[in-house]
Amino acid sequence: MVGAILTQATNWQNVERAIDRLRREGALRPRRLAVMPTARLARLIRPAGYFRQKTKRLRAFSRWYVRRYGASPRRMFRTPLGALRSELLGLHGIGPETADSMLLYAGGQPIFVVDAYTTRVLTRHRLIPPRATYAEIQAMVMDTLPARAPLYNEFHALLVAVGKRCCHRRNPDCADCPLDDLPHTRRDIAT
Numbered sequence: 001m002v003g004a005i006l007t008q009a010t011n012w013q014n015v016e017r018a019i020d021r022l023r024r025e026g027a028l029r030p031r032r033l034a035v036m037p038t039a040r041l042a043r044l045i046r047p048a049g050y051f052r053q054k055t056k057r058l059r060a061f062s063r064w065y066v067r068r069y070g071a072s073p074r075r076m077f078r079t080p081l082g083a084l085r086s087e088l089l090g091l092h093g094i095g096p097e098t099a100d101s102m103l104l105y106a107g108g109q110p111i112f113v114v115d116a117y118t119t120r121v122l123t124r125h126r127l128i129p130p131r132a133t134y135a136e137i138q139a140m141v142m143d144t145l146p147a148r149a150p151l152y153n154e155f156h157a158l159l160v161a162v163g164k165r166c167c168h169r170r171n172p173d174c175a176d177c178p179l180d181d182l183p184h185t186r187r188d189i190a191t
């Protein structure tokens, strides 16, 4: 869940460096994270970028997690999915992608995470309209695939792999892509 916040607007390698630093300080323990002095926390997560914003977000999340669920993932993920998602979205700095990443990857809940790679691949393959919203893309995938967390996890991982390897924002490498046989456009995508 810490990783879901730290990965906002940065790549996972930077997040891993920040998580390593947190782990070495024992700051992945929620109760410790919740009371860690701001300046120290900001210093530890600096490699993840936007560290001042992310310090506030981590602090808000960890305090809520301790207060509301006693820092117990079992208790947290026993909450019905829709209700828990609404709670997460009400926290400082947690949007749909971050909330859904926590629910799917930490909680094993059957909810699909939409990111820039997903949007790019599905748009170029005309499976979603241009400028579709997060909610529209998520609904399309979840209406199409069975509601199973491992399936959503795998599907998202495959979209990310294709996005990183071939489906670049500009000049997608369709000739080298496993999806080249499916109908698509090569036009540039802003996300």
Ligand code: SF4
Pocket (backbone or CB within 6 Å): 121, 124, 125, 162, 166, 167, 168, 172, 173, 174, 177, 178, 179, 180, 181, 184, 185, 186
């Ligand atoms: S075939 Fe082209 S447009 Fe489709 S996912 Fe691959 S790189 Fe992107």
